Amino acid sequence: MVWEVKRNQMxxxxxxxxxxxxxxxxGMNDSLELLxxxxxxxxSPGYNSCDEHMELDDLPELQAVQSDPTQxxxxxxxxxVSHQEYPRPSxxxxxxxxxxxxxxxxxxxxxxxxxxxxxxxxxxLMQCSFYNRSSPVHIIATSKSLHSYARPPxxxxxxxxxxxxxxxxxxxxxxVRHERSVLKLTFDPGTVxxxxxxxxxxxxxxxxVKNKGWSSFYPSLTVVQHGIPCCEIHIGDVCLPPxxxxxxxxxxxxxxxxxxxxxxxxxxxxxVYVLSSMARQRRASLSCGGxxxxxxxxxxxxxxxxxxxxxxxxxNSLYAKAVKNHSSGTVSATSxxxxxxxxxxxxxxxxxxxxxxxxxxxxxxxxxxxxxxGDRWKKMKNEERRMYTLEAKALAEExxxxxxxxWKRKRTNSVRFxx
DNA sequence: CTGAATGAAAT
DNA sequence: ATTTCATTCAG
Numbered sequence: 001m002v003w004e005v006k007r008n009q010m011x012x013x014x015x016x017x018x019x020x021x022x023x024x025x026x027g028m029n030d031s032l033e034l035l036x037x038x039x040x041x042x043x044s045p046g047y048n049s050c051d052e053h054m055e056l057d058d059l060p061e062l063q064a065v066q067s068d069p070t071q072x073x074x075x076x077x078x079x080x081v082s083h084q085e086y087p088r089p090s091x092x093x094x095x096x097x098x099x100x101x102x103x104x105x106x107x108x109x110x111x112x113x114x115x116x117x118x119x120x121x122x123x124x125l126m127q128c129s130f131y132n133r134s135s136p137v138h139i140i141a142t143s144k145s146l147h148s149y150a151r152p153p154x155x156x157x158x159x160x161x162x163x164x165x166x167x168x169x170x171x172x173x174x175x176v177r178h179e180r181s182v183l184k185l186t187f188d189p190g191t192v193x194x195x196x197x198x199x200x201x202x203x204x205x206x207x208x209v210k211n212k213g214w215s216s217f218y219p220s221l222t223v224v225q226h227g228i229p230c231c232e233i234h235i236g237d238v239c240l241p242p243x244x245x246x247x248x249x250x251x252x253x254x255x256x257x258x259x260x261x262x263x264x265x266x267x268x269x270x271x272v273y274v275l276s277s278m279a280r281q282r283r284a285s286l287s288c289g290g291x292x293x294x295x296x297x298x299x300x301x302x303x304x305x306x307x308x309x310x311x312x313x314x315x316n317s318l319y320a321k322a323v324k325n326h327s328s329g330t331v332s333a334t335s336x337x338x339x340x341x342x343x344x345x346x347x348x349x350x351x352x353x354x355x356x357x358x359x360x361x362x363x364x365x366x367x368x369x370x371x372x373x374g375d376r377w378k379k380m381k382n383e384e385r386r387m388y389t390l391e392a393k394a395l396a397e398e399x400x401x402x403x404x405x406x407w408k409r410k411r412t413n414s415v416r417f418x419x
Numbered sequence: 420c421t422g423a424a425t426g427a428a429a430t
Numbered sequence: 431a432t433t434t435c436a437t438t439c440a441g
Contacts, residue, residue, distance in 0.1 A: 347426080350424070350438080365422090367421090367422050375424085422439105424437100
């Protein structure tokens with residue numbers, strides 16, 4: 001399968017990325033292909049210089065050319081192989097700047113927009129280029145789906161100040177020195193001769209998962225960094241290339257389950273708005289800090305117009321779901337002040353790993369799990385926490401921008417008399 | 420509804 | 431300095 005990426009400004013420049021395998025390579029049974037996501041490319045999200053100049057018009061047209069239509073290109077996360085993270089130096093924490101102009105008002109299929117964005121040259125999705133054929137790296141099938149924090153502590157082999165890209169000892173899960181983690185995923189293209197496909201990417205790298213839609217290892221980070229609402233990606237998920245038939249008619253309710261904790265109102269827009277608002281964040285910081293974003297949402301876009309064409313984009317059910325979430329009275333959806341505080345770093349961490357810990361300690365009460373999580377959190381180094389503090393900061397910023405009153409404490413009777 | 424954790428912001 | 435509230439779910 002070949003992706004052709006056309007840039008509008010350079011119509012003749014066509015970048016071809018060969019994805020998956022060459023079918024002719026029948027002899028390469030188990031050899032792993034290592035995809036290296038180069039995130040230092042000028043157009044990549046991690047590269048700062050491009051941020052402010054990204055305009056909508058830069059969005060490329062993406063055309064997926066399937067050389068073999070009968071073979072649907074679907075990649076499945078191997079069940080025996082899990083993600084790994086390893087440190088990587090010099091990261092400029094940065095957000096990809098997906099311009100608000102990305103949203104064209106009359107565009108019917110906003111999913112297509114999302115696909116375009118995620119497959120644009122700015123997207124990490126398209127930053128991958130082939131790196132190394134016969135990689136010496138052996139992917140360990142032993143690492144369960146548990147995060148390193150949840151696993152028994154490694155035998156702390158001195159985390160040698162090794163090269164930027166550790167080649168052989170990823171298994172060691174060397175503590176994150178400083179800088180960010182990189183996610184390593186292994187895909188199973190499904191055919192025997194193709195072997196496995198290994199890819200490195202950022203934790204917030206979005207993938208399009210069958211029946212789930214956009215997914216990433218770190219959804220909340222993805223929406224902050226790239227403006228793409230995501231589900232959490234799991235082992236066994238089937239990743240689809242944008243444009244795949246299954247990618248079009250999927251039930252997106254799963255996507256929005258991720259956001260059920262957010263307070264949606266009828267005035268809220270679809271993910272498109274989230275998309276654009278996130279991207280707009282930076283530029284808006286130039287102008288006044290007023291809640292212009294809300295005006296944007298109120299005046300222009302509602303959920304309904306976000307998904308005009310597809311009945312499956314159950315915006316109503318989405319709303320109902322969000323309302324139902326708070327239907328028990330306390331904060332009604334009709335209340336003007338309905339936003340929730342953004343999670344702090346620990347909360348993000350806890351949310352992410354609570355499930356794993358509960359599985360780890362069956363029968364343990366949630367409170368006990370909280371204790372463990374807190375314990376774990378305290379033992380984590382700042383570098384390890386950084387990912388969460390960073391995201392927490394970003395979430396808080398965005399929240400404050402969109403809803404400055406969100407942090408206002410509830411009106412209480414000031415002082416508690418007893419206690 | 421309570422509690423158990425941490426942290427950020429508001430009092 | 432203290433209080434609230436973000437998440438999660440068994441009890």
